Amino acid sequence: MTTAALQVQAVSKQFGPVRALDGVSLELHPGEAHALIGENGAGKSTLIKLITGVYRPDVGQMHYLGEPVLFAGPRDAQAAGISTIYQEVNLVPQRSVAGNLFLGREPTNRLGLISFRQMNRQARETLLQYGITVDVRRPLGELGLGVQQMIAVARALSTDARVVIMDEPTSSLEPREVDRLVEVIGLLRRQQIAVLYVTHKLDEVFRLCQRVTVLRDGRVVHSGPVADTGRLRLVAAMLGRDVADVREHGATSFSEEHHAASGSPVLRAEALTRRPRLDGVSVDIHAGEVVGLAGLLGSGRTETAKAIFGAEPVDSGSVHVGANATVGGRPSRRWTPAAAIRHGLGMVPEDRAVEGVIGDLSVRDNIVLAALPRLTRAAFLSERRQNQLVDTFVTRLRIKLSSPNQKVRELSGGNQQKVLLARMLCLRPAVLILDEPTRGIDVGAKAEIQALIDELAGQGLGVLLISSELEEVVEGADRVLVLRDGAVVSTLQGTEISEDRIMHAIAAASLDAAETATGEQS
């Protein structure tokens, strides 16, 4: 193999008493995509920050293109040819595509003013290399997230990068957009650029990368070619578990057995319609049943959840809740989250930071938030009952915190998600709607939440589970509804449920949709 583009040798970094990295080594080779995986807190971010010069290592050194280096800061690293593309697209949505591409280094004419004609032409040429044909004069914010991310990539690369670091680039992309990213990474590799690909998703490791390094507790616990590594081996390394143990429990932590749905449903949503996003979706959920909603981004999964919970208005349709699903036939305007909660529904929303936690409030306040009316006597809150409730759920969900008075923003993603689950569970709901309950959280917390969903269903809770990870829906749900364009196109039950069947249902239904999309692109 050729000389490494970047060599990190036995670096350590300590923050106070915490050893974030402990003798970590990593080699990135030109033309190779190298996956970096690990749970939250494993040290991935610290390693990236060391490479990009945000931190300096306490011990150890780095070689870049064969020379020993110590970057003074991110700008320094970028100037040297190490580009980083962050999870969130760091561009200006109001400015044009070309303007974003050349932000801070716009081509100028003789008067020192921006030459828009030249900028637009160069932007078109640059983007064409990546197979993107958009009107470069359009504001960036009008484009899909995937295209935006491509433009971020293109921007990063136009600075003559030799190493590109991608930090969970697909976390907000649709499958079709992921395909595009795969092509771009192929392109980078052909240009002999080294790619460091940080991800939570195992599928992508196998699809995109040649090498993989697994971090756990600041140490490298596995490193080698992807081809020699089994899926199970990776999961085991990340979790610090036995391979046999993982095999026994499957890739997710759902149990094998499915819950029998019997009797009448506890929730019946009928013909929910809100044009153009929802087109007559009906969902039944029985006590103790986990119903999965599958479908591509924009197929109406989140809209269905929000309509059922009263968080978004509908044009028509009804939601019936209750032991015999007799309460209901509600006009849409009166059906609010507050009403839904009173009738025994709970929802954990998709976007934890935007719609879920209240960062400045304590963990305790966040947990009891929805239960406030029940904890109030003559307008005052009962301290004792609050604490009881909080203690119960912190123990039960194993929320890791220093004190219930800690601000929730200080917790890790997984623990924040558990706080949101606790907020809904302390209402003792009959039906819980979970929109992407394990997105962006570490493998350990993910396993715990999956096991919890199982346990709750076992106790009679009806669950509506939305996930863009197929295996989660397949292994977690007793029944799966496949959505496309705001309508249910297929219902799978029991042994019919498989990734294959779901993908077929989506693909069969969306053939014509895909054709239209391609037509629009060209």
Next chain:
Amino acid sequence: MTVQAIGHRERADVLKLLEAAGVYLAIVLLMLFNLAFTPHFATVTNLRLQLVQVAPVAIVAVGMALVIATEGIDLSVGSTMALAAALIPLYIGYGAGPAIVIGLLAGVAVGLVNGGLVAFAGIQPIIATLGLLVAGRGVALVFANGRLVELFDPTLGALGNSAVLGVPISVLVVFGVAVVAGIAMRRAAFGRRVLAIGGNRAAAALAGLPVKRTLLTVYAVSGCLAAVAGVLSTARQGASDPSFVGLLIELSAITAVVVGGTPLSGGRVRIVGTLMGALLMQLITATLIQHNLPDSTARMVQAVIIVVAVYVQRGRSRA
């Protein structure tokens, strides 16, 4: 660890301390300075005067603190004071009690309009309340025919100028308002709702909290407290002066809130800090004036203090 890193931590600690106790520290320092260098400062008469002068700002600032905690702002408080003041002479014929009640109801009404615009029409608080900042005083001047009206009602006069156990009534009102607001924010579900809405409105709505009703209440409380301040100012002056009562008080109130440690970004609130913020600004003005510096100097000093307060909070939120 490098020396630089340790230095950074110490700086963060200093900022944290300033953020938590800066306003108290500043008041203590200013008091010490005055005790040493200002003649006639430590007299009962002077201290009482300072408290009486700060009372309207303090009352308005408590309401403002609640509004700011919801990530809002209420610019209409000064005009609301004027409106309450303008209504008193019109109804004083029925007695001081009914006149005051009508003044307070006008304040609640203004608050409900503000709250309605913010909660139901979805207008940004700064714009919604700007409307009544402009219109409110106009309406007040129409009621008053644009004139100052002297009032000779004995009850109203007593409200403005008498004291209980040596404490002026307006100061007692400040304490009463602060205690009720403090308890409501700390111990009642209402306070939790306010902070949740200010911290993350979407999350609060999805948790089933009555977001619109709470916002409406908060603005109504702010309007009512502004009217209280308007009534007290009128009582103390013995005259209804809608042209000037409460002029620019919205800025003093916002300053008191911010200097007291409540961030403009919502989700957090400090009631006692707000009172201290108001007191600090009052003491600064008084000190400078007593040392024969013009009012304009006091304003410049206040500006510096506002910038420092906001800087300290910024340091905190990044840490």
